[in-house]
Amino acid sequence: MIIDKHHEHIENDPHYGGLKVNDGIEMPPPVNADSVSRFLQKKKKRKLSAQQYVDGILQGDVTILSQAVTLVESSKPDHQEIAQEIILKCLPHTGNSVRVGITGVPGVGKSTFIEAMGTYITAKGSKLAVLAIDPSSERTKGSILGDKTRMEELSGNPHAYIRPSPSAGSLGGVARKTRETIILCEAAGFDTIFIETVGVGQSETAVHSMVDFFLLLMLAGAGDELQGIKRGIMEMADAIAINKADGNNMDKAGLARIQYENALHLFPPTPSGWKPKVLTCSAFHKKGIDQVWETITEYLALAKENNYFHHRRNEQSKYWMYESINEQLKMGFYENPEIKSKLPGFESKVLNDELSSFVAARELIDRYRQLKK
Numbered sequence: 146m147i148i149d150k151h152h153e154h155i156e157n158d159p160h161y162g163g164l165k166v167n168d169g170i171e172m173p174p175p176v177n178a179d180s181v182s183r184f185l186q187k188k189k190k191r192k193l194s195a196q197q198y199v200d201g202i203l204q205g206d207v208t209i210l211s212q213a214v215t216l217v218e219s220s221k222p223d224h225q226e227i228a229q230e231i232i233l234k235c236l237p238h239t240g241n242s243v244r245v246g247i248t249g250v251p252g253v254g255k256s257t258f259i260e261a262m263g264t265y266i267t268a269k270g271s272k273l274a275v276l277a278i279d280p281s282s283e284r285t286k287g288s289i290l291g292d293k294t295r296m297e298e299l300s301g302n303p304h305a306y307i308r309p310s311p312s313a314g315s316l317g318g319v320a321r322k323t324r325e326t327i328i329l330c331e332a333a334g335f336d337t338i339f340i341e342t343v344g345v346g347q348s349e350t351a352v353h354s355m356v357d358f359f360l361l362l363m364l365a366g367a368g369d370e371l372q373g374i375k376r377g378i379m380e381m382a383d384a385i386a387i388n389k390a391d392g393n394n395m396d397k398a399g400l401a402r403i404q405y406e407n408a409l410h411l412f413p414p415t416p417s418g419w420k421p422k423v424l425t426c427s428a429f430h431k432k433g434i435d436q437v438w439e440t441i442t443e444y445l446a447l448a449k450e451n452n453y454f455h456h457r458r459n460e461q462s463k464y465w466m467y468e469s470i471n472e473q474l475k476m477g478f479y480e481n482p483e484i485k486s487k488l489p490g491f492e493s494k495v496l497n498d499e500l501s502s503f504v505a506a507r508e509l510i511d512r513y514r515q516l517k518k
């Protein structure tokens with residue numbers, strides 16, 4: 146088939162027996178093209194002041210909230226400066242919420258559970274923000290939590306706001322950013338905050354230190370080792386929900402419930418006076434979700450009545466103050482150009498037994514102190 150200049154459309158080839166297609170005409174410019182592009186440029190350049198961000202957040206503007214969270218997550222000093230100002234101004238508008246940590250190994254059904262629970266509580270009038278701490282992002286730059294398309298139903302829910310885990314930095318850094326994001330979300334009117342993490346590393350300790358209630362999702366019939374759940378994590382749990390209690394799995398789930406209840410009896414009493422509960426549910430079939438929520442509200446009623454709720458939040462604030470100090474000290478040291486350049490040399494001296502680890506560390510820290518004078 147020959148297509149020359151005059152037969153730009155394949156249909157105009159003499160061999161083609163179909164319709165003739167005329168050359169198109171050039172599209173006239175849209176009437177307001179100029180003003181649109183001016184508007185877009187303006188929008189791109191427009192930078193909000195801290196107060197404008199705060200006003201937007203307090204009005205519940207989710208776009209502005211997202212932009213502010215991006216500032217919180219950024220490591221650029223000017224972004225951090227404005228982020229801290231926004232956080233400070235939002236602080237008086239926070240605290241009237243419930244913060245729930247949700248953990249469990251990959252595949253246990255966390256996202257399915259959060260969808261089911263999120264749909265249930267937003268229908269009851271809650272405004273829900275779902276945040277995440279993804280420990281994998283730090284090392285592999287990949288993510289355990291975020292790769293698949295998750296929580297499709299909830300993402301379209303006007304009463305829910307889903308923000309994936311901040312991806313860069315140390316666990317301490319990621320956790321701090323999540324904690325600051327909680328503040329912004331609460332100021333934006335979200336009264337329920339879910340923080341999801343994978344129960345395989347240290348991230349659940351970080352999550353535990355920023356929530357009021359810690360929920361552990363488990364599966365029936367898989368040994369604890371198989372589930373990668375350490376005793377310490379079970380000890381932190383205010384409730385264990387055995388998920389996938391459906392179909393053939395019902396009996397096994399019931400049995401697992403009894404076993405976990407027995408195991409929890411052996412743990413020391415919790416400082417809140419609360420006896421951790423074990424429940425079964427099916428996130429997929431949306432069964433038992435209401436009971437898990439009831440348990441959370443029961444716990445809150447108790448912890449508020451005996452004042453443990455406020456005590457725990459105060460302890461957490463204190464903990465995060467020290468965590469922040471540690472993080473900043475560490476960053477200051479490791480990001481210092483001279484220290485950075487000296488570290489590899491010291492490392493090889495230690496490896497070659499020319500310096501002990503302790504002396505190497507002391508010399509570097511002494512040098513850093515001198516630099517700071």
Ligand code: GDP
Nearest residue numbers: 250251252253254255256257388389427428429
């Ligand atoms: P996550 O990795 O912990 O977030 O787990 P997902 O929510 O992605 O669930 C992993 C798989 O388990 C998916 O195929 C879900 O459909 C399935 N699943 C989740 N909850 C249930 C449940 O209650 N019952 C059954 N039978 N399957 C479930």
